[in-house]
Amino acid sequence: MTGTSDLIVIGGGPGGYVAGIRAAQLGMKVTLIEREHLGGICLNWGCIPTKSLLRSAEVLRQAQHAAEFGVSAGNVTFDLGKIVARSRKVAAQLSSGVQFLMKKNKIDVIEGSAKLLGGGKVEVTKADGKKIELTAKNIILATGARPRPLPGFEADGKLIWTSKEALIPQALPKSMLIVGSGAIGIEFASFYRALGVDVTVVEVMDRILPVEDEEISALARKAFEKQGMKIYTGATLKKCDKKTDQVTVTFEVAGRPISQTVDRVIVAIGIVGNVENIGLEATKAKVEKTHIKTNEWSATDEPGLYAIGDVAAAPWLAHKASHEGVICVEHIAGLADAHPLDLTRIPGCTYCAPQVASVGLTEAKAKAAGFDVKVGRFSFIGNGKAIVLGESEGLVKTVFDAKTGELLGAHMIGAEVTEMIQGFVIGQTLETTEKELMHAVFPHPTISEAMGESVLSAFNRALHG
Amino acid sequence: MTIQIPGRVKISPLAKRLAGILAIDVKNIKGTGPNGRIVRADVEKAKGAKQQTASSSSSVPSQGINAYAYADGLRMPYDAIPNSGMRKVIAGRLAESKRNAPHFYLTIDCELDELLTLRKRMNEAANVKVSVNDFIIRAVALAMKKVPAANVSWMEDAILQYKDIDVSVAVASPNGLITPIVKKADTKSLAQISTEMKDLIARAREGKLKPEEFQGGGFTISNLGMFGIKEFAAIINPPQSCILAVGAGEARAVVKGGAVVVAQVMTCTLSVDHRSVDGAVGATFLAAFKELIEKPFGLVNWNNL
Numbered sequence: 001m002t003g004t005s006d007l008i009v010i011g012g013g014p015g016g017y018v019a020g021i022r023a024a025q026l027g028m029k030v031t032l033i034e035r036e037h038l039g040g041i042c043l044n045w046g047c048i049p050t051k052s053l054l055r056s057a058e059v060l061r062q063a064q065h066a067a068e069f070g071v072s073a074g075n076v077t078f079d080l081g082k083i084v085a086r087s088r089k090v091a092a093q094l095s096s097g098v099q100f101l102m103k104k105n106k107i108d109v110i111e112g113s114a115k116l117l118g119g120g121k122v123e124v125t126k127a128d129g130k131k132i133e134l135t136a137k138n139i140i141l142a143t144g145a146r147p148r149p150l151p152g153f154e155a156d157g158k159l160i161w162t163s164k165e166a167l168i169p170q171a172l173p174k175s176m177l178i179v180g181s182g183a184i185g186i187e188f189a190s191f192y193r194a195l196g197v198d199v200t201v202v203e204v205m206d207r208i209l210p211v212e213d214e215e216i217s218a219l220a221r222k223a224f225e226k227q228g229m230k231i232y233t234g235a236t237l238k239k240c241d242k243k244t245d246q247v248t249v250t251f252e253v254a255g256r257p258i259s260q261t262v263d264r265v266i267v268a269i270g271i272v273g274n275v276e277n278i279g280l281e282a283t284k285a286k287v288e289k290t291h292i293k294t295n296e297w298s299a300t301d302e303p304g305l306y307a308i309g310d311v312a313a314a315p316w317l318a319h320k321a322s323h324e325g326v327i328c329v330e331h332i333a334g335l336a337d338a339h340p341l342d343l344t345r346i347p348g349c350t351y352c353a354p355q356v357a358s359v360g361l362t363e364a365k366a367k368a369a370g371f372d373v374k375v376g377r378f379s380f381i382g383n384g385k386a387i388v389l390g391e392s393e394g395l396v397k398t399v400f401d402a403k404t405g406e407l408l409g410a411h412m413i414g415a416e417v418t419e420m421i422q423g424f425v426i427g428q429t430l431e432t433t434e435k436e437l438m439h440a441v442f443p444h445p446t447i448s449e450a451m452g453e454s455v456l457s458a459f460n461r462a463l464h465g
Numbered sequence: 466m467t468i469q470i471p472g473r474v475k476i477s478p479l480a481k482r483l484a485g486i487l488a489i490d491v492k493n494i495k496g497t498g499p500n501g502r503i504v505r506a507d508v509e510k511a512k513g514a515k516q517q518t519a520s521s522s523s524s525v526p527s528q529g530i531n532a533y534a535y536a537d538g539l540r541m542p543y544d545a546i547p548n549s550g551m552r553k554v555i556a557g558r559l560a561e562s563k564r565n566a567p568h569f570y571l572t573i574d575c576e577l578d579e580l581l582t583l584r585k586r587m588n589e590a591a592n593v594k595v596s597v598n599d600f601i602i603r604a605v606a607l608a609m610k611k612v613p614a615a616n617v618s619w620m621e622d623a624i625l626q627y628k629d630i631d632v633s634v635a636v637a638s639p640n641g642l643i644t645p646i647v648k649k650a651d652t653k654s655l656a657q658i659s660t661e662m663k664d665l666i667a668r669a670r671e672g673k674l675k676p677e678e679f680q681g682g683g684f685t686i687s688n689l690g691m692f693g694i695k696e697f698a699a700i701i702n703p704p705q706s707c708i709l710a711v712g713a714g715e716a717r718a719v720v721k722g723g724a725v726v727v728a729q730v731m732t733c734t735l736s737v738d739h740r741s742v743d744g745a746v747g748a749t750f751l752a753a754f755k756e757l758i759e760k761p762f763g764l765v766n767w768n769n770l
Binding site: 404405430432433 | 482483505
């Protein structure tokens with residue numbers, strides 16, 4: 001069996017399936033190849049199921065604090081099996097939603113593993129071993145990524161987990177050590193701590209959530225330690241001794257060796273791109289540090305071959321993958337108003353409690369880039385709605401270029417900030433200066449008022465701070 | 466559908482502000498944003514184009530006749546000494562000044578006999594050795610205080626008259642001309658100016674001045690007297706409006722009370738930007754300067770010897 005289409009998309013995650021939809025909208029005949037399940041890691045083993053677990057943790061936390069709001073919830077308990085089941089159900093519902101979208105957009109979905117043969121040809125091996133050959137003028141690789149393995153701490157699915165095992169625990173461990181304090185590590189730390197697990201976080205960098213603004217990192221650490229997490233930063237992992245049902249992890253902090261014996265270890269130190277067994281060697285595409293090298297339009301060095309999302313360059317975020325897919329397809333279609341993605345305007349969200357969200361340059365990065373900055377800060381303690389919600393811990397920090405008034409970055413920690421960051425993203429995308437942001441009317445009472453106040457504060461005009 | 470409103474320029478707030486800072490006319494920019502909206506990237510691109518035009522026009526003299534080709538054609542041996550960044554800045558700024566600022570020149574002779582006597586006495590009495598140039602700096606500062614209209618910069622919408630009296634002094638360094646500043650020079654005694662200048666000159670020659678020590682100033686003094694130059698006309702140091710070119714003090718025959726006598730005389734020429742400073746203002750400034758040089762007791766800070 002063979003087939004010809006305008007575009008072949010390899011990988012049905014948030015990069016690939018969105019690229020497919022945009023291509024279909026632009027009149028292309030699209031074939032999408034997926035080896036496991038539509039929606040990719042994001043939908044099945046990443047963003048979505050973790051958010052479901054964290055939502056359960058949040059409901060639990062609310063119920064535990066019900067009395068503060070004058071509500072009696074009795075003896076609050078949880079059922080881990082049901083929490084996990086809900087998470088799987090949510091993922092399954094959304095995956096079938098993607099299936100529907102593919103059908104609606106008349107995208108031909110083929111289940112199987114794809115391999116590039118060079119010159120616009122792709123070989124697909126289906127589950128039953130049958131091979132088919134497909135051809136297209138343009139091919140988009142959206143094969144995603146997988147957890148980065150840590151030598152000496154290889155995941156065994158039993159004692160040492162990657163995010164996948166951490167999403168479907170059979171039983172609740174009593175104690176847990178998480179290696180890595182990026183978004184994934186911290187979200188699992190937050191979830192398991194909420195369920196009462198004794199959680200230790202070990203980070204090699206000098207602070208947790210190392211890509212965030214330093215002030216936000218520090219506030220997050222304070223909040224997590226208050227919840228009872230143990231956090232070690234600037235740590236070097238030494239060894240890992242596995243016993244029958246426990247692991248002893250040894251690491252060093254400032255030359256001092258520390259040993260911790262825990263039930264489970266989660267390794268969350270980043271990802272590696274899925275660049276193997278997809279026939280890249282049959283093309284001119286280059287791989288740098290497990291990710292495919294691309295230009296501003298996601299084009300590889302092989303004519304007609306593109307790479308988007310996690311298999312391409314950082315940041316490795318679902319919304320970056322989707323956007324890259326749209327831009328890549330619009331470029332292939334020759335749309336006049338297609339613009340390369342501005343990597344400085346991609347927001348990042350971490351759904352721990354308190355939540356963390358940011359976009360653009362941190363204060364330190366803005367200064368390092370040579371900007372003369374104006375920094376605004378507004379704490380949730382000065383915000384009416386935050387007090388109403390019983391969520392008075394939080395901060396909105398804004399970083400402006402003193403010369404042009406450009407919003408260089410916004411960094412937030414606290415309740416609902418992952419839902420609020422889009423306000424600053426829109427502001428940045430429309431290229432507002434502080435003036436327009438000051439003219440914007442924020443509804444009262446909302447936590448978003450803290451965003452307006454933070455902008456005012458950068459110019460010494462905060463009204464409630 | 467794109468709705469066109471005549472006279473309306475679609476531009477993002479950030480692009481608009483950036484264009485203002487860079488003095489770029491947005492009417493000539495093609496927008497690449499949604500519906501032709503001008504975005505930051507478009508202004509930055511226009512800035513690049515403007516700089517290119519500026520740099521190519523500033524090198525018009527060398528482009529008029531290509532010196533390489535000229536010398537090569539005539540087989541004139543030469544070394545091509547690469548231009549440092551500082552050299553290029555000097556070239557660009559002075560070419561811009563001479564091209565854009567309509568210069569006019571006022572020349573005056575100042576007798577130095579009393580000043581030289583006073584200087585000798587002061588240097589005998591004190592530890593600090595005050596130079597003639599230190600007297601000139603102080604005289605310029607006090608004359609500027611008297612004629613603040615000489616302490617200005619021309620802008621299209623306004624003339625900026627500076628509130629502080631900051632005097633730039635041209636110093637030759639191995640890398641080229643640099644102008645360290647004696648800030649608030651009117652408040653400083655001759656001894657203070659002398660000490661400060663010695664330090665500034667030494668560090669200027671070593672290339673160790675901080676940017677704030679040579680960026681700014683409201684007026685410049687260029688003194689080539691030590692080379693025996695009798696008189697010269699300097700190019701204004703933009704965005705300032707006046708520069709005083711100081712020649713060598715020398716014994717000259719002058720007529721006093723109908724008789725020819727010998728006096729130490731120094732010729733000074735003030736270059737003035739006519740956009741911001743008129744002839745009468747320049748002349749009033751020079752007269753005040755001459756008065757202070759010739760009656761130098763006025764230069765002594767009696768409260769702070």
